[in-house]
Amino acid sequence: xxxxxxxxxxxxSGGRWELTADNLDIDTSGASVGFTTSPHEExxxxxxxxLVEQLGGSSTVITLGVADSEEQVRSLLAVGVDRGVIIxxxxxxxDPQATASALTEQIKAGSPEGAYDLVLLGTEAADTAxxxxxxxxxxxxxxxxxxxxxxxxxxxxxxxxxxAVGSARExxxxxxxxxxTVKDGLNIxxxxxxxxxxxxxxxxxxxxxIEKPAAxxxxxxxDLAVEEARSAEILGxxxxxxxxxxxxxxxxxxx
Amino acid sequence: MxxxxxxHDRGVLDATSVQALTAARALDSDVEVLLVGAAGRDxxxxxxxxxxxxxxxxxxxxxxxxxxxxxxxxxxxLVSSRSPRxxxxxxxxxxxxxxxxxxxxxxAPMAAxxxxxxxxxxxxxxxxxxxxxxxxxxxxxxxxxxxLAAFAPHAIRAExxxxxxxxxxxxxxxxxxxxxxxVIDRTGGAAxxxxxxxxxxxxxxxRGVGGPEGFDVIxxxxxxxxxxxxxxxxxxxxxxxxxxxxxxxxxxxxxxxLYIACGISGATQHIAGCRTxxxxxxxxxxxxxxxxxxxxxxxxxxxxxxLPELVAATRAAKE
Numbered sequence: 298x299x300x301x302x303x304x305x306x307x308x309x310s311g312g313r314w315e316l317t318a319d320n321l322d323i324d325t326s327g328a329s330v331g332f333t334t335s336p337h338e339e340x341x342x343x344x345x346x347x348l349v350e351q352l353g354g355s356s357t358v359i360t361l362g363v364a365d366s367e368e369q370v371r372s373l374l375a376v377g378v379d380r381g382v383i384i385x386x387x388x389x390x391x392d393p394q395a396t397a398s399a400l401t402e403q404i405k406a407g408s409p410e411g412a413y414d415l416v417l418l419g420t421e422a423a424d425t426a427x428x429x430x431x432x433x434x435x436x437x438x439x440x441x442x443x444x445x446x447x448x449x450x451x452x453x454x455x456x457x458x459x460x461a462v463g464s465a466r467e468x469x470x471x472x473x474x475x476x477x478t479v480k481d482g483l484n485i486x487x488x489x490x491x492x493x494x495x496x497x498x499x500x501x502x503x504x505x506x507i508e509k510p511a512a513x514x515x516x517x518x519x520d521l522a523v524e525e526a527r528s529a530e531i532l533g534x535x536x537x538x539x540x541x542x543x544x545x546x547x548x549x550x551x552x
Numbered sequence: 553m554x555x556x557x558x559x560h561d562r563g564v565l566d567a568t569s570v571q572a573l574t575a576a577r578a579l580d581s582d583v584e585v586l587l588v589g590a591a592g593r594d595x596x597x598x599x600x601x602x603x604x605x606x607x608x609x610x611x612x613x614x615x616x617x618x619x620x621x622x623x624x625x626x627x628x629x630l631v632s633s634r635s636p637r638x639x640x641x642x643x644x645x646x647x648x649x650x651x652x653x654x655x656x657x658x659x660a661p662m663a664a665x666x667x668x669x670x671x672x673x674x675x676x677x678x679x680x681x682x683x684x685x686x687x688x689x690x691x692x693x694x695x696x697x698x699x700l701a702a703f704a705p706h707a708i709r710a711e712x713x714x715x716x717x718x719x720x721x722x723x724x725x726x727x728x729x730x731x732x733x734x735v736i737d738r739t740g741g742a743a744x745x746x747x748x749x750x751x752x753x754x755x756x757x758x759r760g761v762g763g764p765e766g767f768d769v770i771x772x773x774x775x776x777x778x779x780x781x782x783x784x785x786x787x788x789x790x791x792x793x794x795x796x797x798x799x800x801x802x803x804x805x806x807x808x809x810l811y812i813a814c815g816i817s818g819a820t821q822h823i824a825g826c827r828t829x830x831x832x833x834x835x836x837x838x839x840x841x842x843x844x845x846x847x848x849x850x851x852x853x854x855x856x857x858x859l860p861e862l863v864a865a866t867r868a869a870k871e
Binding site: 323513 | 643662850
């Protein structure tokens with residue numbers, strides 16, 4: 298089975314976000330800002346590696362982002378994904394339609410081992426939260442899609458998918474080829490081993506450059522959320538604060 | 553006219569999905585609602601109490617349970633026959649999913665995590681939407697006549713109003729492929745206690761809880777407050793708790809009346825999953841932890857020593 302994992306490099310802040318002077322982007326120059334893969338897309342990569350271990354085949358991570366996205370791609374290769382493809386951008390954002398269309402072209406092109414049977418990606422990107430790229434890809438490919446998946450098994454070309462609804466789970470079944478979009482908690486991604494990291498350096502990562510279409514969901518500006526300024530009322534220190542906590546439980550009607 | 557997609561689960565109205573109806577009614581006096589599946593009839597009376605006047609009910613032999621593509625196809629028939637200027641949903645998993653199918657079929661842009669909408673002329677509308685789970689907001693232009701908007705859950709409080717609740721049934725044109733992806737079974741449920749997403753109170757633990765045994769008191773406190781247990785990502789990564797309990801932007805997003813964060817420093821993605829809670833209490837040794845910028849109340853100290861006392865005092869207060 299040939300599996301594509303679409304994963305996105307997203308900024309990660311250890312503190313408050315800062316914006317660039319034109320209010321169009323997150324200021325990533327500060328020491329407290331780094332980059333990571335969307336956490337649930339680490340789960341998607343883990344699922345792909347497990348499925349290939351189980352059923353054979355190949356796994357490819359595809360990302361749309363700046364050249365530096367290679368850092369995130371290599372980290373997924375280090376946990377066992379076979380190769381990477383970077384659709385390289387100049388750092389400006391692609392809207393969800395443009396993103397889906399660029400990723401779809403890579404799926405249609407297939408892997409060196411043959412056509413893809415399964416595309417795994419996050420239900421939404423952790424930063425832009427558009428909730429649509431996987432579904433758009435499925436329509437462009439003519440494949441079925443299940444979203445918000447927190448549990449998945451594949452048997453005989455059929456994926457059985459579970460998604461959490463309250464305290465229960467809904468079960469869906471879908472015949473491959475299919476697109477499955479996942480949530481964090483699908484599995485617990487393994488940490489890359491040292492041999493894994495060394496192997497990852499030698500795995501192939503291709504770069505593709507295509508023209509960026511005009512945005513139809515066009516970012517005008519970003520702002521820091523207003524509530525950022527909130528600061529907690531300190532009720533006390535240690536167990537001395539317990540009566541004040543119980544008082545709050547009473548006041549807000551949960552006791 | 554704005555068309556609002558309201559969801560129900562086997563006839564039980566999804567109260568969160570009604571928030572989009574309140575959003576639409578604030579913008580337009582002409583609002584119509586779509587319910588999909590014959591079981592939706594059972595949700596009509598309650599839906600009318602949120603001001604729904606005109607309700608379209610899509611009924612079809614194959615619509616026996618939720619099937620996202622079929623719901624989208626039903627909505628598209630109303631796009632043709634009723635010509636709405638917008639389709640609104642609440643961005644629940646189903647709301648986002650059905651709207652994205654509509655967007656994909658129409659090859660139209662869609663805005664998710666929307667906080668507010670301004671309809672414009674000449675097919676350009678403006679939306680304000682959340683990014684990073686509400687840590688940032690984005691102002692964006694949507695270039696399409698028909699505005700497809702999924703509102704951020706709990707960004708708007710559903711308001712009651714008297715609606716006529718007039719139901720018009722129609723049978724959408726569906727083929728087998730439209731219901732190929734559908735709910736075929738359910739597992740778990742009531743037996744597992746209060747679900748995270750619907751809990752009024754969540755007691756959540758992080759690294760500062762110390763280990764899996766530290767969750768005993770968290771469970772006790774959650775029980776006393778009729779709430780659910782949550783946790784941070786590091787807790788599931790360490791195998792202390794099942795990942796079904798993980799609160800976060802990409803885990804389960806929650807908005808309870810009370811969120812108690814015990815020994816959780818407040819990583820971006822965790823905050824993004826709980827920031828719209830009505831009241832947040834943080835118990836943490838570090839008064840400068842990021843969670844303090846989001847909590848309404850804080851206790852500085854070790855959760856492992858405070859929680860047993862808090863459980864005892866809460867139990868005493870209940871008796």
